[in-house]
Amino acid sequence: MGWSEVLWIARVLGFLLLIPGVLGWGKEGHYAICKIAEGYLTADALAAVKELLPESAGGDLAAVCSWPDEIRHNFHWRWSGALHYVDTPDFRCNYNYCRDCHDSGGHEDICVTGAIYNYTMQLSSAYQNTNLKLLYNLTEALMFLSHFIGDVHQPLHVGFTGDGGGNSIKVRWYRRKTNLHHVWDDMIIDSALKTFYGKDLEIMIQAIQGNITGGWENDIAVWENCAHNDTACPDLYASESISLACKFAYRNATAGTTLGDDYFLSRMPVVEKRLAQGPGEGWSKEGHMMTCRIAQDLLGSEASEAVRNLLPPHVSGDLSALCTWPDQIRHWHKYRWSSPLHFIDTPDDACSFDYERDCHDPHGVEDMCVAGAIQNFTSQLTHYSEGSGDRRYNMTEALLFLSHFMGDIHQPMHVGFSSDVGGNSINLRWFRRKSNLHHVWDRDIVLTALADYYEKDMELLLEDIEGNFTDGIWASDVTSWEHCDDIHSCVTKWAVESIDVACKYAYKGVEAGTTLSDDYFNSRMPVVMKRIAQGGVRLAMVLNRVFGEPDEGFATPT
Ligand SMILES: *[C@@H]1O[C@H](CO)[C@@H](O)[C@H](O)[C@H]1NC(C)=O
Ligand SMILES: *[C@@H]1O[C@H](CO)[C@@H](O)[C@H](O)[C@H]1NC(C)=O
Ligand SMILES: *[C@@H]1O[C@H](CO)[C@@H](O)[C@H](O)[C@H]1NC(C)=O
Ligand SMILES: *[C@@H]1O[C@H](CO)[C@@H](O)[C@H](O)[C@H]1NC(C)=O
Ligand SMILES: *[C@@H]1O[C@H](CO)[C@@H](O)[C@H](O)[C@H]1NC(C)=O
Ligand SMILES: *[C@@H]1O[C@H](CO)[C@@H](O)[C@H](O)[C@H]1NC(C)=O
Ligand SMILES: *[C@@H]1O[C@H](CO)[C@@H](O)[C@H](O)[C@H]1NC(C)=O
Numbered sequence: 001m002g003w004s005e006v007l008w009i010a011r012v013l014g015f016l017l018l019i020p021g022v023l024g025w026g027k028e029g030h031y032a033i034c035k036i037a038e039g040y041l042t043a044d045a046l047a048a049v050k051e052l053l054p055e056s057a058g059g060d061l062a063a064v065c066s067w068p069d070e071i072r073h074n075f076h077w078r079w080s081g082a083l084h085y086v087d088t089p090d091f092r093c094n095y096n097y098c099r100d101c102h103d104s105g106g107h108e109d110i111c112v113t114g115a116i117y118n119y120t121m122q123l124s125s126a127y128q129n130t131n132l133k134l135l136y137n138l139t140e141a142l143m144f145l146s147h148f149i150g151d152v153h154q155p156l157h158v159g160f161t162g163d164g165g166g167n168s169i170k171v172r173w174y175r176r177k178t179n180l181h182h183v184w185d186d187m188i189i190d191s192a193l194k195t196f197y198g199k200d201l202e203i204m205i206q207a208i209q210g211n212i213t214g215g216w217e218n219d220i221a222v223w224e225n226c227a228h229n230d231t232a233c234p235d236l237y238a239s240e241s242i243s244l245a246c247k248f249a250y251r252n253a254t255a256g257t258t259l260g261d262d263y264f265l266s267r268m269p270v271v272e273k274r275l276a277q278g279p280g281e282g283w284s285k286e287g288h289m290m291t292c293r294i295a296q297d298l299l300g301s302e303a304s305e306a307v308r309n310l311l312p313p314h315v316s317g318d319l320s321a322l323c324t325w326p327d328q329i330r331h332w333h334k335y336r337w338s339s340p341l342h343f344i345d346t347p348d349d350a351c352s353f354d355y356e357r358d359c360h361d362p363h364g365v366e367d368m369c370v371a372g373a374i375q376n377f378t379s380q381l382t383h384y385s386e387g388s389g390d391r392r393y394n395m396t397e398a399l400l401f402l403s404h405f406m407g408d409i410h411q412p413m414h415v416g417f418s419s420d421v422g423g424n425s426i427n428l429r430w431f432r433r434k435s436n437l438h439h440v441w442d443r444d445i446v447l448t449a450l451a452d453y454y455e456k457d458m459e460l461l462l463e464d465i466e467g468n469f470t471d472g473i474w475a476s477d478v479t480s481w482e483h484c485d486d487i488h489s490c491v492t493k494w495a496v497e498s499i500d501v502a503c504k505y506a507y508k509g510v511e512a513g514t515t516l517s518d519d520y521f522n523s524r525m526p527v528v529m530k531r532i533a534q535g536g537v538r539l540a541m542v543l544n545r546v547f548g549e550p551d552e553g554f555a556t557p558t
């Protein structure tokens, strides 16, 4: 593990903690954070983490993220008790490292931010100089670091000295006697689990995952700055925490009060607020949702029923609710294989797609591209409907992957040039905002259209698109859009269309550093809308064939 892996771990943990304001803290909170973090580690960082974990963890960081809480009251570890928090002066609502970071005996650096510096330093220096590996117990350093980064984000771990961070403020949480610190450590999360997530931590983790998708790359940059500034971040997060403590935790929660729905429901949005402050930008979320909505509206009764049967109950039969799922899980360790399936890299400036030449992953493994993936999951679903479902495959996942990749293959920049990674490395401005060409086509054009013409209401845009292919400008084209003899030639045709549009419209006249605005938007918007419509119509066509009468199906390769 090199310095960069240590940083990566710290960044991932730090980033995750930016987000769910209330998730830092009790056992569930620490578990959730570490679980999510594991999914984002690079292969190298993950290998390093596994090497450091004690055997009892079974390779799972989340299993030991509460360890520092478990041992803090043992005699041998009592010194670590002061590392879980930092006390700030009463009612000042601010934090200062030099003033506040010490234990009750005045020993400097003994507080949660000091501990984060300490264990980051241990991990990084040991990996820069192997001799130091013997000096520190890096297993402990990793477990402490993961835990304390969680703690520093719990507002009341950066609370007032006089009340011990809310520990001495006795309150009731609904009927139960407790204290304010504990409310923020555990009770809010418990109530959220019961009220919104069927008591299932995994579902809550997935919900959080869903919310951070796509945006997390941007936050990594914040952590990079911190690292270059000699890790300024713990201080930043401590300042945020005490500010939130004053605004939300202490407010209206004096000793003896009973906290109930008002407090719970108004403090849950602290989560949402921190989310909104983060980038919060899904990855082409709207485009995928619309593709799936269009498709679902066009399903025949058999396909409609099959889709409902395959979807998990919590989405109430709405396919579009899960159409971005493949983006959400692509960085998880378990699903990393799916990452190359979202796109195709074609030779620079060739403006053509050749399945044999282009459909492979970076290591050259054949079929590992969005065109191959569509064939793959179509074929899996065909077996399902024939009742010969292969137990190796999860049909729900096959449906979600297929639905998502039908969107991706219609996004021109998902079939872009290799050297600019489908426009990702072409940095430019979209009106005033920094963006890149890939993102412009994934999302910016759609968002601008929504804002300018549809009152930011996706339903209105969707109605307009559907109107345009039922009896509007594209009405006579739909039959040719749907035409498909066999799935292999169809995926090839769709990818060819995309790279063609990429060359004629997306790349055309665009250089790194330019600012794209009205001219580009007005001329490209109709192209984007048409691709979304085509993706939806064609997804419906595929699902109708796969789940429809046997003689309507494709001859698919197995
Ligand atoms: C740093 O870590 C070492 C080893 O765990 C510990 O003894 C020391 O008290 C820590 N110091 C701070 C400031 O956290
Ligand atoms: C490092 O710490 C862990 C957890 O306390 C312990 O099990 C392990 O024996 C320690 N390793 C060394 C080399 O002291
Ligand atoms: C995800 O974001 C939505 C919309 O902002 C919000 O209502 C929801 O509470 C968030 N969920 C989690 C788990 O953060
Ligand atoms: C990093 O240091 C520079 C110059 O000292 C400062 O302007 C900047 O705000 C610092 N960044 C962070 C994240 O602290
Ligand atoms: C505190 O209570 C008052 C009176 O009930 C209410 O108006 C106010 O919104 C509450 N503030 C917060 C932050 O909950
Ligand atoms: C096909 O799907 C399986 C999982 O269901 C996956 O392991 C495999 O890599 C996929 N192949 C392609 C080309 O999509
Ligand atoms: C199929 O995948 C979904 C989503 O990952 C999961 O919730 C479900 O448990 C899986 N089903 C089976 C039978 O493994």
Ligand SMILES: *[C@@H]1O[C@H](CO)[C@@H](O)[C@H](O)[C@H]1NC(C)=O
Pocket (backbone or CB within 6 Å): 461, 464, 465, 468, 472, 473, 526, 529, 530
């Ligand atoms: C629908 O067609 C009209 C022209 O009849 C056009 O002005 C409008 O932009 C189209 N809407 C979409 C979403 O493509």
